Amino acid sequence: MTYCVGIEVDQGLVFAADTRTSASFDDVRVHRKMHTFEFPGERVFVLLSAGNLATTQLTISKLQSDVDDGAPRNLRSFRHLYQVAEYVGEVLVSSQARIGNDPQHSGVSVQSTLILGGQIAGERPGLYMIYPLGNCIAASPETPYLQIGESKYGKPILDRILRPETSLENAARCALVSLDSTIRSNLSVGMPIDLALLRNGDLKLTQQMRLEGDTPLYAEIHDSWSQKLEAAVHSLPRFPWEPARAEDAEPSSAPRHAPPRNTATRRDPGDMQGQQ
Amino acid sequence: MTYCVGIEVDQGLVFAADTRTSASFDDVRVHRKMHTFEFPGERVFVLLSAGNLATTQLTISKLQSDVDDGAPRNLRSFRHLYQVAEYVGEVLVSSQARIGNDPQHSGVSVQSTLILGGQIAGERPGLYMIYPLGNCIAASPETPYLQIGESKYGKPILDRILRPETSLENAARCALVSLDSTIRSNLSVGMPIDLALLRNGDLKLTQQMRLEGDTPLYAEIHDSWSQKLEAAVHSLPRFPWEPARAEDAEPSSAPRHAPPRNTATRRDPGDMQGQQ
Numbered sequence: 394m395t396y397c398v399g400i401e402v403d404q405g406l407v408f409a410a411d412t413r414t415s416a417s418f419d420d421v422r423v424h425r426k427m428h429t430f431e432f433p434g435e436r437v438f439v440l441l442s443a444g445n446l447a448t449t450q451l452t453i454s455k456l457q458s459d460v461d462d463g464a465p466r467n468l469r470s471f472r473h474l475y476q477v478a479e480y481v482g483e484v485l486v487s488s489q490a491r492i493g494n495d496p497q498h499s500g501v502s503v504q505s506t507l508i509l510g511g512q513i514a515g516e517r518p519g520l521y522m523i524y525p526l527g528n529c530i531a532a533s534p535e536t537p538y539l540q541i542g543e544s545k546y547g548k549p550i551l552d553r554i555l556r557p558e559t560s561l562e563n564a565a566r567c568a569l570v571s572l573d574s575t576i577r578s579n580l581s582v583g584m585p586i587d588l589a590l591l592r593n594g595d596l597k598l599t600q601q602m603r604l605e606g607d608t609p610l611y612a613e614i615h616d617s618w619s620q621k622l623e624a625a626v627h628s629l630p631r632f633p634w635e636p637a638r639a640e641d642a643e644p645s646s647a648p649r650h651a652p653p654r655n656t657a658t659r660r661d662p663g664d665m666q667g668q669q
Numbered sequence: 670m671t672y673c674v675g676i677e678v679d680q681g682l683v684f685a686a687d688t689r690t691s692a693s694f695d696d697v698r699v700h701r702k703m704h705t706f707e708f709p710g711e712r713v714f715v716l717l718s719a720g721n722l723a724t725t726q727l728t729i730s731k732l733q734s735d736v737d738d739g740a741p742r743n744l745r746s747f748r749h750l751y752q753v754a755e756y757v758g759e760v761l762v763s764s765q766a767r768i769g770n771d772p773q774h775s776g777v778s779v780q781s782t783l784i785l786g787g788q789i790a791g792e793r794p795g796l797y798m799i800y801p802l803g804n805c806i807a808a809s810p811e812t813p814y815l816q817i818g819e820s821k822y823g824k825p826i827l828d829r830i831l832r833p834e835t836s837l838e839n840a841a842r843c844a845l846v847s848l849d850s851t852i853r854s855n856l857s858v859g860m861p862i863d864l865a866l867l868r869n870g871d872l873k874l875t876q877q878m879r880l881e882g883d884t885p886l887y888a889e890i891h892d893s894w895s896q897k898l899e900a901a902v903h904s905l906p907r908f909p910w911e912p913a914r915a916e917d918a919e920p921s922s923a924p925r926h927a928p929p930r931n932t933a934t935r936r937d938p939g940d941m942q943g944q945q
Contacts (some may be wrong), residue, residue, distance in 0.1 A: 545821035549850035553895040554902055566905045574825035600910065613906045619829040622906065625897035626830055629842045630889045634876065 394581030395542030397426055397441035398551065399508040401520040401532045404558040404561040405592040406510045408439045409568040409622070411542075411576065413583030424493035427587040428453050430460070430468055436513040438468060438477065439589055444505030444525070451488040452505065456481065474519040475531070478509050482527035488530050489525065506541045511591065518593055546578045547571030561590055561599075569604070569614050580631055586611065670857030671818030673702055673717035674827065674844050675784040677796040677808045680837040681868040681875070682714045682786045685844040687818075687852065689859030690722055703863040704729050706736070706744055711790040714744060714753065715865055719817035720753040720781030720801070726849075727764040730783065732757065750795040751807070754785050758803035765801060784818045787867065794869055820856045823847030838864055845880070845890050862887065 397410040401543075410426040424446055430438040442449040459467035471477045485507060492503045504525035512518040520532040522539045534537050534557045540548065545568075551618065554567050565588060575582045585605045592599040604611040673686040686702040689728045696768040700722060706714040716732075718725040735743035740842065747753045761783060763808075766908050767777045780801035788794040796808040798815045810833050841864060847921050851858045868875040907914065 545854070546825050548854045549822050550898065552854050554899050555848075558698050562908055562911055563902055565908070566902050567676075570902065570905070574829075578821070578824045578828050600908070610906050610908065617905065618901070621901035622826065622898075625894070625901055626826075626839055626842050626846065628847070628897065629681075629893065632838055632841070632876070632886065632887050633790055 394579070395426055395443040396540070396544065396547060396572060396579075397443060397508060397542055398540045398544075398547065398553060398574045399439075399441060399520050399532070400538045400551075400568060401510070401512050401518065401557075402537060402559045402561060402564050403557045403577045403593070404564075405590065405595070406439070406462050406512075406518050406520060407441040407561060407568050408441055408508070408510060408587075408589040408591075409565070409572050410441050411572060411582045412492045412585055412587065413581065415561040415581055418580075423583075423585070424575045425587065427589060429589065429598060429601065430456065431597055432469060434514070434583075435596065435597075436469065436511065437488040437591060438511035439591065439598075440481070441508040441541060442505055443507075445489075445492070445501070445503045448485070448488050448492050448505040451492060452481070452485050455484050456489060459484075462653075472513065474509075474511060474513055474516060474531075475521070477511070478511075478519075478521040478523060478529045479527075481507065481509055482523045482529055483584055485523060485525070489570050498546055507661055508539050508541055512593070512596060514596055518591060530636070531601055542581050544580050547618055550574065562594060565590055566614070569611065573611075573618060576619075586628075622669060670855070671702055671719040671847060672816070672820065672823060672851045672855075672858045673784060673818055674814055674816045674820075674823065674847055675715075675796050675808070675826075675832060676814045676840045676844060677716060677786070677794065677833075678831070678835045678837060678840050679815060680840075680867070681795045682715070682788075682794050682796060683837060683840045683844050684717055684784070684786060684867075685841070685848050687848060687858045688734060688783050688858040688861055688863065689857065691857055691880045697859075699859075699861070703865060705713065705865065705874060705877065706732065706787075708745060708837075708858060710790070711872065712745065712787065713867060713871075713873050714787035717780055717784040717817060719783075721765075721768070721777070721779045724761070724768050724781040724855070725783075726762050726766050727768060728757070728783075731760050731764060748789065750785075750787060750789055750792060751797070751805075753787070753789075754797040754799060754805045755803075756868060757783065757785055757877075758805055761799060761801070779794070780894065784815050784817055785857075788869070790872055794867060801919055802913075804843040819851055819855050819858050821887050822851040826850065834848050837868060841866055843891070845887065846894055849887075849891055849894060916932065918923045 400407040412423045414424045414473050415421045426438045466480055487639055489503050507523040509523055512519040516582050521529045523529045537555050537557055538551050550571050585603050588602050590600040676683040686700045690700045691697045702718050704716045742756055765779050783799040783801055786796040796815055797805045799805045813833055814827050814830050826847050848862050861879050864875040864878050865874055
């Protein structure tokens with residue numbers, strides 16, 4: 394399995410991907426799922442992949458060779474990012490068809506799903522999900538991220554935090570927490586993590602790094618996030634029957650204006666009234 | 670769909686369940702998935718259910734009528750909780766078989782999965798997952814919780830926070846956050862939430878409540894959790910290229926003894942080195 398996330402905020406794009414591939418529990422390897430195409434000052438693209446590894450690698454090779462050969466349609470020939478997304482979708486579909494015709498692959502799904510993000514000079518950055526059928530959707534301001542692979546574990550943190558005005562670095566920290574949560578809860582997603590940031594207007598990879606478990610930045614996030622979460626859970630409202638926290642006590646004799654915390658919660662209605 | 674979680678800590682047990690059932694997007698209802706059996710001072714049980722609603726209700730009715738009729742095997746007749754779990758498993762299997770024979774249900778899965786927790790006088794509290802086949806597993810100190818239904822969204826917070834020494838109330842707050850995250854990220858899980866706490870030795874329901882979206886306690890959790898998470902993400906380590914935070918700056922001229930934050934992260938090795 395796989396977990397990749399792409400994020401689109403006002404300041405630019407963030408990409409994060411794990412690197413574990415597994416044909417079974419005893420056939421686990423590390424393969425790159427983040428692929429970059431840079432034409433500095435002109436255009437820059439990042440592709441994240443989930444699904445059949447052979448399909449993905451064939452797609453990436455074809456995209457690169459079309460550029461190298463100066464094919465009529467290639468990553469440099471389009472004026473708009475959505476046209477690039479359509480072209481990548483076509484290459485994906487043809488890669489699946491080519492591998493699918495190989496009798497070796499019968500019975501194995503040859504499908505892949507991609508996230509494409511990037512920027513072409515003169516346009517805003519954009520982020521697309523490309524489905525195995527070759528069709529695609531863009532991220533939206535209301536949901537400024539796209540996920541592929543094992544996406545459920547890491548979704549709540551994205552839903553709660555990401556907005557278009559989130560800074561690029563905070564979006565990247567959020568992506569790393571999302572990856573870390575997924576890696577912790579699901580064996581099929583594993584270290585190291587590839588991370589890339591594209592700042593709006595840079596027209597090249599602003600930052601790109603591979604994070605291992607012992608990379609200082611990641612190790613600190615991995616170690617401290619659980620403590621931060623635990624502190625946050627501790628600081629949630631007390632139940633009515635709990636004694637007040639020491640730190641909640643009034644430090645002076647001044648009257649408190651805040652409403653009382655111990656508002657009664659609703660009594661459970663029991664089975665008979667439970668159906669509405 | 671459904672999301673229910675049972676937690677076993679040293680201080681006792683916590684149960685939380687959503688109440689949404691849906692046959693399809695336009696057939697959504699509220700049904701109780703938490704069922705309680707109290708024999709104060711003697712024994713107390715809580716059952717959480719996911720799966721076919723008719724199967725669950727038949728199972729609950731049978732468990733209750735066996736008690737009412739003083740059947741040879743009923744919830745009061747066993748000395749150990751694992752025997753109760755086996756008995757509930759048998760009732761579940763027979764309920765599935767009975768509904769499965771009904772030609773109306775052909776083509777629909779009649780299976781249910783249950784979480785059983787409780788305490789019998791003289792024993793520690795216990796927590797079991799009961800599968801559709803009637804077999805069961807207990808929670809463990811390493812994984813002091815069990816989930817049924819749409820479990821992935823709410824799993825990371827449980828993995829990061831719950832340990833046997835977590836207090837009963839913090840475990841309950843953790844359960845509410847886990848439910849809230851799932852409700853926010855998945856339409857098939859919905860309010861209100863049923864919550865129950867069994868403190869070790871109470872031999873009755875210590876606390877039981879139904880939380881609506883506007884119940885003060887839950888509304889405060891729902892409103893403040895995203896802010897707490899956002900503050901936690903902000904306080905994670907800075908990237909090497911980021912300027913130090915204002916609050917990180919040294920307030921006095923005394924030398925800093927902490928190691929520098931800007932330790933270089935590893936340079937991304939690129940595609941060629943990405944395969945190991």
